[in-house]
Amino acid sequence: MIKKKISINNNKINFKKSKFVITKNTHFIFILLFLIPPIITMSLRCFSMTLNEPLYEGMLVKGKLNTDEKIWFNKRQIVPHSNGVFYFGIPQGHTDTLILQYEKHTPTEIIKTQKKFEVKQQRWKETKINGLQKNKVNISTKNQERIKKENILLNEKRTEYNKDFFPICFTRPIPSKKYRISGDFGARRILNGITGSGHSGTDYAAPTGTPIISPADGIIVVAHNDMFLSGKTILINHGYGIFSSYSHLSKISVQSGKHIKRGEKIGEVGSTGRSTGPHLHFTLTWFNIRVDPEQVFNNYPCIVSE
Ligand SMILES: [Zn+2]
Structure with a gap:
């Protein structure tokens, strides 16, 4: 009698497990088919750059960039270190909008764009x-x-x-x-x-x-x-x-x-x-x-x- 009970319980457990696996796989396939492709496309088109804002004239700006991205300021490329960190300087008197030129290399295309930043004016002594x-x-x-x-x-x-x-x-x-x-x-x-x-x-x-x-x-x-x-x-x-x-x-x-x-x-x-x-x-x-x-x-x- 005891052996039988155990067997029944085991069957129950197995049944539950297999049901769970099917449910999980279904979700997984759904995610694969409908959610991940748009997320990948969006992330490929997004720039991951971060800057220590706010920016102001006479500042040494520090930022971080992904390895598949490139940026330029005043036609000079800002080359990041292997860890992605980079610096660039904003001249004294540069109080206009600052424009960084971007380039991102994806497996299928090179995306070129620009991003604008406000630069704060300083009060010089x-x-x-x-x-x-x-x-x-x-x-x-x-x-x-x-x-x-x-x-x-x-x-x-x-x-x-x-x-x-x-x-x-x-x-x-x-x-x-x-x-x-x-x-x-x-x-x-x-x-x-x-x-x-x-x-x-x-x-x-x-x-x-x-x-x-x-x-x-x-x-x-x-x-x-x-x-x-x-x-x-x-x-x-x-x-x-x-x-x-x-x-x-x-x-x-x-x-x-x-x-x-x-x-x-x-x-x-x-x-x-x-x-x-x-x-x-x-x-x-x-x-x-x-x-x-x-x-x-x-x-x-x-x-x-x-
Ligand atoms: Zn001096």
Whole structure:
């Protein structure tokens, strides 16, 4: 009797199981036939790009892209790292709508489109600087030629692509509490009473000899001992279009071509070139587009509590 009961129960169980399987398969087939194809088509046509919005002028934008997608800004392709993360810079003064050109490669077609973003305007400060050497404000023709050559050297280096490095985060070039910000990025400067252009970087005032460290891994592409305006000057290529420069140093500790790690010492604060006191004039660029260093350190820090 007992054996029979068990047998009946087993039959019941099997019957239930097989019924369940049939129901599940039916649903599965329904999903396959009616839902998945449209979802696949939609996802193939959708761009997965994400950006750290809101966007504003003078900003280094960080975003993420799928491997089958490509984007361009101002006809320059924005190349992402193998993890999909990319950067691009919005120039100071770019307050119009920003247009990114898109391309997506699906198995059957290449979809081309564009996407528009609003760019917020910044309120730039005005800085008055007096006491600069007259020959460094009213610059002679000979010295203007020298500045031009020095700028060409730096700007040409800033067009080079390097994919050996990728800055996932940025550390300030002078460790915290050892500096005072004496000049904001973008501030319109009045030099000895003459209105100059917007400040191309951030000034960190610190005593002569204060160590300067690299904010990210990279390669030294310029180590110049005497530039007319920026004195002892360093330019680092951090990869994927990101460059940092260091002006007015009292000492340079690295040579051109040297690979550098984030946090490694590259030189010391000074007052060489056009300067009224010891400070580091620091710039960050995406190729030749200057961005606000403080925005970058605040938005993409290596140590959250920095
Ligand atoms: Zn400066």
